[in-house]
Amino acid sequence: MPESIRGVWARVAIAAALLFVIGFALHRLSELDRQFIAPSWAGARGLAQYLLRDYRGAASGYRQHLRDAIAIQGGLPDPGLDALIRGDLQAAKQWAGRHLAAAPRSVSALLTLGAVAVEERRSQEALEILHRFLEVEPDQFDALLLSATVYARSQDDGGAIDAVNRALRHDRVQSRVTTFLTALQTMGELSALPRSEQPLCLLAQYHRYLRIFDAGQARVALRYAELAIERGDHVADAYLVKGVMIYWDRRRPEEALSAFLKAVTADPRHAEAFRWAARTYGDQGELAQEYRLLRAAQEAAPDDPYYVFAVDHVLVDKLGDFLEATELYRRLLARKPGEASVLRRLGYVSGFLGDEAQVLYAYQRAAEATPTDAELYEEMGDSLARIRRYDQAINAYRRSIELDATRPGAHFGLGEEYFAKRRYAEALAEYERGLALGGGGLGRLCNLCQMYNLNSAFDRAARCFDAVLAQDPDDLDTFRRRNDNLKDMKIRGGRP
Amino acid sequence: MSVWLRTLALHMLLLALAVFGVWAQLTYRVPGGRVFVILPLVGVALACVSLSLLVNHAVWGRWTDDRWRRVFARFELGSGALILAFFTYGLFLTFNAGFDVSRPMEYPSEIKSFGGGKVDVGFTISYWWANVRSWRKPGTVEPMILTDWERWNLWGGEPVVIRVREGFFHVPWIAGVQKDEVEWSRRVLRQMPRAAWIWKGLAEHYYKRRQWPEMVAASTEYFRLYPNDTDLAKQFSAPLYNIGHWKEAVELLEPLAVRVGDAGIYSLYGFALTRVGRKPEGLKWLEKSYALDPDDWWTPAALAYAHYADRDCQSAMPWIARSLALRPTNPEVEDELNHCRAG
Numbered sequence: 001m002p003e004s005i006r007g008v009w010a011r012v013a014i015a016a017a018l019l020f021v022i023g024f025a026l027h028r029l030s031e032l033d034r035q036f037i038a039p040s041w042a043g044a045r046g047l048a049q050y051l052l053r054d055y056r057g058a059a060s061g062y063r064q065h066l067r068d069a070i071a072i073q074g075g076l077p078d079p080g081l082d083a084l085i086r087g088d089l090q091a092a093k094q095w096a097g098r099h100l101a102a103a104p105r106s107v108s109a110l111l112t113l114g115a116v117a118v119e120e121r122r123s124q125e126a127l128e129i130l131h132r133f134l135e136v137e138p139d140q141f142d143a144l145l146l147s148a149t150v151y152a153r154s155q156d157d158g159g160a161i162d163a164v165n166r167a168l169r170h171d172r173v174q175s176r177v178t179t180f181l182t183a184l185q186t187m188g189e190l191s192a193l194p195r196s197e198q199p200l201c202l203l204a205q206y207h208r209y210l211r212i213f214d215a216g217q218a219r220v221a222l223r224y225a226e227l228a229i230e231r232g233d234h235v236a237d238a239y240l241v242k243g244v245m246i247y248w249d250r251r252r253p254e255e256a257l258s259a260f261l262k263a264v265t266a267d268p269r270h271a272e273a274f275r276w277a278a279r280t281y282g283d284q285g286e287l288a289q290e291y292r293l294l295r296a297a298q299e300a301a302p303d304d305p306y307y308v309f310a311v312d313h314v315l316v317d318k319l320g321d322f323l324e325a326t327e328l329y330r331r332l333l334a335r336k337p338g339e340a341s342v343l344r345r346l347g348y349v350s351g352f353l354g355d356e357a358q359v360l361y362a363y364q365r366a367a368e369a370t371p372t373d374a375e376l377y378e379e380m381g382d383s384l385a386r387i388r389r390y391d392q393a394i395n396a397y398r399r400s401i402e403l404d405a406t407r408p409g410a411h412f413g414l415g416e417e418y419f420a421k422r423r424y425a426e427a428l429a430e431y432e433r434g435l436a437l438g439g440g441g442l443g444r445l446c447n448l449c450q451m452y453n454l455n456s457a458f459d460r461a462a463r464c465f466d467a468v469l470a471q472d473p474d475d476l477d478t479f480r481r482r483n484d485n486l487k488d489m490k491i492r493g494g495r496p
Numbered sequence: 497m498s499v500w501l502r503t504l505a506l507h508m509l510l511l512a513l514a515v516f517g518v519w520a521q522l523t524y525r526v527p528g529g530r531v532f533v534i535l536p537l538v539g540v541a542l543a544c545v546s547l548s549l550l551v552n553h554a555v556w557g558r559w560t561d562d563r564w565r566r567v568f569a570r571f572e573l574g575s576g577a578l579i580l581a582f583f584t585y586g587l588f589l590t591f592n593a594g595f596d597v598s599r600p601m602e603y604p605s606e607i608k609s610f611g612g613g614k615v616d617v618g619f620t621i622s623y624w625w626a627n628v629r630s631w632r633k634p635g636t637v638e639p640m641i642l643t644d645w646e647r648w649n650l651w652g653g654e655p656v657v658i659r660v661r662e663g664f665f666h667v668p669w670i671a672g673v674q675k676d677e678v679e680w681s682r683r684v685l686r687q688m689p690r691a692a693w694i695w696k697g698l699a700e701h702y703y704k705r706r707q708w709p710e711m712v713a714a715s716t717e718y719f720r721l722y723p724n725d726t727d728l729a730k731q732f733s734a735p736l737y738n739i740g741h742w743k744e745a746v747e748l749l750e751p752l753a754v755r756v757g758d759a760g761i762y763s764l765y766g767f768a769l770t771r772v773g774r775k776p777e778g779l780k781w782l783e784k785s786y787a788l789d790p791d792d793w794w795t796p797a798a799l800a801y802a803h804y805a806d807r808d809c810q811s812a813m814p815w816i817a818r819s820l821a822l823r824p825t826n827p828e829v830e831d832e833l834n835h836c837r838a839g
């Protein structure tokens with residue numbers, strides 16, 4: 001049968017449409033995290049309802065899937081989580097109660113108890129438990145997200161938005177799947193409200209959270225944020241969500257920056273909006289602006305250590321303005337004398353400035369506050385070495401290794417001090433331990449090669465230098481050291 | 497069945513060739529304006545045509561109408577020929593870059609704006625370009641394809657350096673677009689002049705590019721802020737020693753030697769002084785270093801070499817012996833000793 005021109009075009013159109021549909025389906029699926037793909041009917045139902053934006057139904061489907069999966073597995077190692085997933089809130093509460101009687105600061109038990117209170121909709125009790133938990137682990141993701149549910153159900157949108165903001169400022173997610181499902185269910189409850197009653201900004205925040213697992217949620221978050229701005233619902237936070245979504249899309253950084261700046265205009269005490277604006281400037285290499293805005297964030301939330309360390313990161317790690325950093329820490333210590341984390345940073349920057357007295361004072365006081373912190377001793381060793389207190393540096397590194405032998409940095413530090421003291425065999429041993437523990441980098445590897453040379457292992461040194469140069473052929477210093485080693489080998493006839 | 501399999505194989509091959517052609521054009525970018533930015537898109541369109549034709553074969557099989565069969569056969573032939581041309585061009589670009597041993601030339605430029613986008617179809621397909629200030633025709637802007645990394649790490653208005661290589665067949669290609677470290681550092685330092693890491697980064701940049709006078713100038717600023725970083729001073733002085741740039745070594749080490757009590761710095765500074773015709777002064781610094789750290793084998797070796805360089809073996813011998821006593825396995829110093837003994 002001969003084809004008509006219409007038939008031909010129909011074929012072409014169907015082929016193109018088929019390609020488009022397949023492409024779109026692949027695109028949508030590729031946006032989803034693997035956790036959405038659950039191999040069961042309940043899981044498939046959950047996914048379908050999720051894609052249709054029925055979040056309550058999706059949470060219920062995934063819960064059923066988890067229950068079935070656990071029943072097949074025969075339970076989880078964490079009895080609290082196991083009971084929560086099975087929906088046996090009484091058993092979860094009993095286990096948490098027993099556990100807390102033995103260990104009152106047990107994070108797992110506190111989280112289980114908090115989650116049970118949230119499920120049972122006992123708001124006040126849930127918040128008390130979760131606050132207790134956040135005292136043990138500040139900014140813990142699960143606790144903040146569960147708090148957000150409690151606030152949302154109590155119609156305290158501001159509290160919920162703050163809780164999600166605090167959770168999302170760290171690059172991490174919840175530790176328990178049940179927390180995710182509770183958030184999904186909360187989203188469903190909020191979305192099901194009549195349009196005029198929906199907390200648009202809070203919904204935008206929740207979709208911002210979901211974007212971590214589903215890139216497609218960015219579009220929804222953006223739309224809710226714009227609606228919230230129109231309605232005047234927590235405008236600063238809505239601009240923040242808008243900015244973050246545009247920021248992660250990464251195509252229009254200027255637009256993201258503009259949204260963050262509008263957020264701080266709407267609320268000049270919005271520390272998180274200042275931080276995001278600073279981050280955007282920082283990405284563009286505008287470090288002075290980044291620093292200025294982070295200072296504004298820190299001043300907006302002076303009691304929040306998170307912003308202190310954000311300022312510290314730019315000032316010390318990115319810029320290296322040690323004088324300014326010293327001023328900052330002195331001001332902070334005047335507010336909170338004896339704060340170990342600030343003392344450590346003061347000791348650290350003082351080492352760069354060569355201020356011996358301040359290094360010794362700061363670390364001594366920090367060590368009194370946290371005597372079993374291996375990282376502190378390693379850092380102390382680095383700073384002591386910097387001010388040429390080599391014997392004290394060796395003692396600090398040894399103490400760090402005593403407390404935690406798996407830290408490569410302490411081994412490298414000790415190796416370098418032995419090297420400076422020309423105890424080459426010991427230096428080599430420490431360096432090899434450090435590298436075996438997974439520490440390293442080309443600089444360290446090059447030092448190792450030099451140690452082989454100084455231990456008269458010229459062959460090993462030659463192979464080692466070649467390996468370094470294979471990775472960085474432009475490294476002049478390594479090239480020179482390699483030549484020196486070859487000269488040594490030649491004179492020795494290849495023998496040590 | 498065999499016809500279908502043959503068609504499948506043919507279209508998959510054409511698709512692979514088209515993908516290769518696009519990949520080559522995106523990887524070994526040729527500067528040349530808008531045409532070279534559009535060409536890869538034509539390649540993608542051809543790949544899509546090939547895929548559509550395959551879908552058509554799969555869904556409906558052969559055309560029953562002779563007229564349409566002829567039209568589509570010609571269309572398939574034409575698109576296949578274009579894909580082959582694209583593939584050949586991609587192969588040419590690959591060889592042009594693959595066999596290229598030329599050193600990259602660096603041209604300062606500035607990003608004016610970006611274009612392009614990305615799409616996820618199970619895997620990410622992205623295509624970016626930037627409009628940059630032309631380094632070939634001053635006063636004009638030209639588009640240039642960017643890699644994903646470049647798109648995410650560069651910003652509008654950012655000063656950049658475009659690295660261009662000559663090409664094996666003398667067709668220049670863009671080896672990379674990077675942030676202009678020097679211009680960026682200067683911008684930051686104008687606002688934050690006490691930013692030690694920026695001075696250090698600048699000095700390291702010059703160090704890697706073997707721009708010794710600039711390296712010394714930036715280092716001096718850095719050491720003024722952070723005199724304790726003697727390790728870096730030692731690292732920076734190493735290549736100056738290696739190539740005999742003693743004047744720069746003296747310039748680099750002098751402020752540190754005056755401010756910091758470090759035996760290593762004293763000895764490096766002292767030895768460099770002996771090489772710029774200030775031997776008596778240099779020997780004093782070397783001896784000062786030796787007094788501060790008598791267990792370091794290098795200082796006596798340097799003292800020995802300072803004398804040995806003037807063929808003053810008599811003064812060199814005790815220092816050689818001292819150095820060998822501290823580090824018995826030092827073939828180079830042993831060699832020096834043997835030469836002295838041999839007269």
